[in-house]
Amino acid sequence: MPETFWTVRWPDGAEERLYSPSTIIATAFTPGETYSVADFLDRSRTALNTASERVQRKYGYHCSSAMDQLARIEDRLSAFEANPEARITCVKITQ
Numbered sequence: 001m002p003e004t005f006w007t008v009r010w011p012d013g014a015e016e017r018l019y020s021p022s023t024i025i026a027t028a029f030t031p032g033e034t035y036s037v038a039d040f041l042d043r044s045r046t047a048l049n050t051a052s053e054r055v056q057r058k059y060g061y062h063c064s065s066a067m068d069q070l071a072r073i074e075d076r077l078s079a080f081e082a083n084p085e086a087r088i089t090c091v092k093i094t095q
Contacts, residue, residue: 002022002023003019003021003022003095004019004020004021004022004023004024004025004093004094004095005017005018005019005020005093005094005095006018006025006029006090006092006093006094007090007092007093008040008088008090008091009088009091010076010080010088011080011083011086011087012079015091016076018069018073019065019066020047020048020051020066020069021051021052021054021055021065021066022054022055022066024047024051024054025047025048025051025093026093027047028043028046028047029043029090029093030090031090031091031092031093032090032091033089033090034087034088034089035087035088035089035090036084036087036088037080037086037087040073040077040088041074044070044073045070048066048067048069048070048073049066051063051066052066
């Protein structure tokens with residue numbers, strides 16, 4: 001499974017490189033697209049849980065790195081949940 005990284009721009013303008021153990025991230029996000037906090041969180045949860053399940057099927061255990069990344073995303077987004085105007089941009093996706 002090729003590791004995939006995606007760079008996002010948070011609502012405060014900061015950019016961060018995020019991790020996925022699978023290319024599934026490329027089906028959830030599109031470079032240049034912006035997402036509401038709720039949509040970004042939902043897509044992240046679905047993609048990273050799917051990635052972790054793929055690791056489990058291949059290696060017999062879930063991917064703790066995917067779950068750690070999801071926890072960091074959830075923590076980061078908690079600061080923006082009350083702002084309906086907040087948007088997250090997918091800057092790029094790389095393998």
